Amino acid sequence: MRKSVAGRLKNALALSYQQNHRRWFLSSSHSRFFSSSPPVLDSAASTSMANSSSSPSPSPLTLQTINPKVVRSSVTALHFQVLKCEYAVRGEIVTLAQRLQEELQKNPGSHPFDEILYCNIGNPQSLGQQPITFFREVLALCDHPAILDKSETQGLFSADAIERAWQILDQIPGRATGAYSHSQGIKGLRDAIAAGIEARDGYPANPNDIFLTDGASPAVHMMMQLLIRSEKDGILCPIPQYPLYSASIALHGGTLVPYYLDEASGWGLETFELKKQLEAAKSKGISVRALVVINPGNPTGQVLAEGNQRDIVEFCKQEGLVLLADEVYQENVYVPDKEFHSFKKVSRSMGYGEEDIALVSFQSVSKGYYGECGKRGGYMEVTGFSADIREQIYKVASVNLCSNISGQILASLVMSPPKVGDESYESYRAERDGILSSLARRAKTLEDAFNNLEGITCNKAEGAMYLFPCINLPQKAIKAAEAAKTAPDAFYAHRLLNATGIVFVPGSGFGQVPGTWHFRCTILPQEDKIPAIVSRLTDFHKGFMDEFRD
C-alpha cells in the first residue's frame, strides 16, 4: 500500500448507501452480518415474489416456498452486488462477457476489442495453462490399465509414470478405479498424502486424519454442516473473503461474523480485530464456533507471516475456536521474503498438539502450479477432534459415499510429485518452475500497472492467484453508478468490460470495508496477453477518470 487507506477505512465504518429502492445501514459493529433476516433479503424476496406471482407458476416449488436459506445464501456480505455473491466469480459480469464473446464471434469488429480477457476466476487451464505431463500420464494409465503392459505404452508414457500407475493400482483393492472407495478415500493414497504433509511440515501426519473430497468446497460444507446448529452460531470470516464461505454459512443457516483484513498493512490479520469482532458477536448472543483463515489469501493475495499465524493459533486456543485453515494456495508463493507455513506446522512448533487445538486444513488440486480445477480433487486434514466427533465427520462424508477416484489419485500425486532421479523429474521441474515463475512475473507486472493508475492502490500478490486493488472513485462516478442502479465497483467493471473486453470481479462480491471499492483481478491470463491487458486498462482508466473527475 503506497497511499494510506487506513483513515478512510476507519471513518467509513458507518455508511448508508442508497440504491434504487434499497437502503441499508452498516453500523461500526457490522450488525448486518449478525442479522438472520437482513433487510436486503426482504427487499430482494419481495421483488422476486412479485415477479413470480405475476407469471403463471404451475410449479409446487416457487420463490415463496423455496428454502429461504437458499435465497438468503447470496445476501450475507456487504453490498447489493452480493445479492449474487455466488455468481461473483462467474456471475452477472461473466454472463455479459460471454454475450460479448458470442457477438464478436458472429460479428467481428462489433466491439472495440477483438477478444475477451478473462481475469475473473482462478481457473488456469481455461486460459491456456497446460497440465503437468506426469500427472496426466498417471491418470490416463489408471483410467485404462489394460494398456499398462502393452509394448506401445513404453513409447507413449514415461517409465516412472507407468511405474507410479502400477503402484497406485496396487493400493486400490482389486485395482478397481471404478469402484467406490472408503468414504475418507483410498487408504494407500491417504498414506502418500500424509507422507507429503510430513515432508512439508516436519511433523507427523496420520492418514486417518485425511478426508479426500471433490475439491475443497465439499470439505468446507461438511465442516459448516457440523459446526452450525442455528443462526445463533457464528463463524469468523475474513473480509474480503472467498464467497464459498459466506454462501456455505448461509446455506447451513449460520451467521457470518466478519473480521476485516487490514489493507494498509498488506491485508494483515490482526488479533485485535479478531477479539473485537468476537466480543461484538458475543454481545449479540452469537456463539462463535470457528475462525476461517485463507492463507495465501483469496481474493487478497497476501501470505501470512509466521508470527501472525502464531497469534491466530493462540487466539483460537484461548477462545476455544475451531481453526478452519484454507491452505489451497500453499504452492503459490511469489515473493522471496515470504514462505508458506501450514497452521499445523505452526501450532506443533508452538508445542500445541491434538489436545490443544482443533484444526482443519483444506487443500485442493485446483490450485498450486497444477491448477487441475476440472478434476475436483482435494482433501482436509482434521486434527484435534475427539473420536466421537470424528465419527460424525465420517458419517457426513459417507452420505455421498466417496469422492471421485481420479481426483483422489491426483491429490496423492501433487503431494508426492516426481523426485530427483526419476525419469520425469527434469521435465516435471521445468513445467512447474515455468508456471510459477511466469505467475510471479505476471503478478508483478499487473501490480505495477495498477499502482501506476490514478486513484488506484494495489497490494502485492505475495501468493495465491489474485490482486485486489483499491479504487478511489470520483463522486461523480459514484453518482453515475447510483443513477444506473448499480454499485460503483460494478459500474466500473461493466464500463471496463464494454470498453476493453477485460473481465474483473467487483469487490462487492467478496466484501470490502464500506465506502471503499475494489475489484479482483486474477494473474492467470497467459503472459503474452498481459501487455494488452495493461495498455487497454490504462487507456480505459484514464478516459474514465477524465470523464468523471469531480
Next chain:
Amino acid sequence: MRKSVAGRLKNALALSYQQNHRRWFLSSSHSRFFSSSPPVLDSAASTSMANSSSSPSPSPLTLQTINPKVVRSSVTALHFQVLKCEYAVRGEIVTLAQRLQEELQKNPGSHPFDEILYCNIGNPQSLGQQPITFFREVLALCDHPAILDKSETQGLFSADAIERAWQILDQIPGRATGAYSHSQGIKGLRDAIAAGIEARDGYPANPNDIFLTDGASPAVHMMMQLLIRSEKDGILCPIPQYPLYSASIALHGGTLVPYYLDEASGWGLETFELKKQLEAAKSKGISVRALVVINPGNPTGQVLAEGNQRDIVEFCKQEGLVLLADEVYQENVYVPDKEFHSFKKVSRSMGYGEEDIALVSFQSVSKGYYGECGKRGGYMEVTGFSADIREQIYKVASVNLCSNISGQILASLVMSPPKVGDESYESYRAERDGILSSLARRAKTLEDAFNNLEGITCNKAEGAMYLFPCINLPQKAIKAAEAAKTAPDAFYAHRLLNATGIVFVPGSGFGQVPGTWHFRCTILPQEDKIPAIVSRLTDFHKGFMDEFRD
C-alpha cells in the same frame, strides 16, 4: 411373494419393541417419522453425551455442540439399527467383515471360510466387474490428449474412441479438461445427454434442463436443500428406501413422510397408501412438498408398471408435489415382462408438459451395466420449474463450481454409447450384454435359493442390483437378539457373517414394516462365487433355524 405377508403387515403396524433401555412405539400412522425429536434420538444422544463427557474433550466441537441434525441424520427410519443408517451399506457389519478379512489374511484358517463374500453394496467393480473398454479408452485419451496424434496410439486405442475423444475435446472450451466448467456441466456434453434422453423417451429434452453432478447423491442433496425449509416440510419416501433419502432429509432438517411398498404385490406402490400417508402428515401440520420414487427399486428390486407410474404422476399433479424420480437403475432390468419407462416419458405420454408436473429425474454412471461408481458422474434432468426457481437451482450448483469433468464425460458416454457400424460396437455390445445377462442369471439363482429356505420369501429382482428377502424369524431367535442387544435382522446377519463370510445388510438399515425382518443382498458377486454363496447360506440357515426353532 409366495407366502402372504400382507396380513402380518396389516397387523404389525402397532409394535412395541423393547431393546435394552430403549423402547419405542409405532402407531398406525407411523408418527415417529413425523416427530422432529424421536425418542430414539434422545436416548442415543444422551448415551453419546455421557460417553463424550466422561473422556477429556479438548475440542471446541463436541457431541453436545455439534449440529444435532448430523447426529439425528441416522435415526429417521424405523429401527435402532438405523441409528447408523448411513453406515447401513458400509457400516457396522462391513467393519466386522473387514476385520475378519484382515484376520484371514494374517492367519489363514482362523475362520470357517476362506474369503469374505461382499453382498452389501452396489459397487460392481469392487467385486471384479470390468469396466466397458470403450468408455475407459475415451476417458484416458481425454486425460492425456497429448498422445492423441501419436502413431503408437492407433495401436493401443480403437479408432472410434480416438474420434470420440477428439469430438469431446472440441466441445470443451480450449480443450481444457482440467478447467472448471459451466456449473451445470459442459454444454456439448449436456447436448449429448439430452439427445440420449430423447432417443430413450421419444420426447424432446433440453440440454439446459440437465445439471451434471458428482454422482446422483449431490443432486438429491441439492433438491432437498431447495425443498426443505424446516421440520414442518415433509418428503414422501418409500419404505424400504435407500438411506441417502432419510439421511439427506434429516441433514436438511425436514421430515420423512413414509409410504410403504406392498411386499405382497412384489413391492407395489399404491396411490391409496400415498394418499393415506399424505393425509396423515397433513393432519400433523406437515406440508408435504415432494414424492420420492425409486424405479427400479432400491433395496427392493421391483420395476414399476407403466400404469402404476401414471397413477403416481396423476397423484403428484393433483397434490401439487414435486416428483423426485430416482432412475439410476434404468439400464438394469432383468425380466422380459418389464421395461423401464422414465417418469418424463410417462407424464408426456399423458399429455402433461412443463406446466403440469414438476419432475426431477436422477441418473448416475455408478449403476447400469457400466457400474462406474468411482467416477462420480451423474446428472439430474429438471423439468416443470419456473425460471426463478431454476436460477436458485443454478445458484446452489454453482457453490461447488462444477462436477468433475471425467464424470461429466462418462455421463455423456453412457447416454451415447457406440452405435452399429462403429469399430467398437461389437465388443461394446458383447461386454454390455455379457454383464446384463450374467446379472439376470445371478438374480434368478439367488432369488430361487432364498425361496428354498425355510421361513424366507423373496420377491423377484426385476431390476436394480438387489434382493430384499423377508425372513420370518423364530421367537427364540428374536429373544436371543434382544439378549444380545441387537435387532433380530442384524443378529441374523452377524451370525451369517461369522459363520460363512457372507455380508448382507440388515433390513432395518432401509426401513421395513415393523415386526417384519429383511436383509438386502446384492446380485453382484461374480458368477463363479454364486454357488458357494448359495450353499454356505443354505447350510447356515438350516443350522440357524434348527438352533432357534420355537
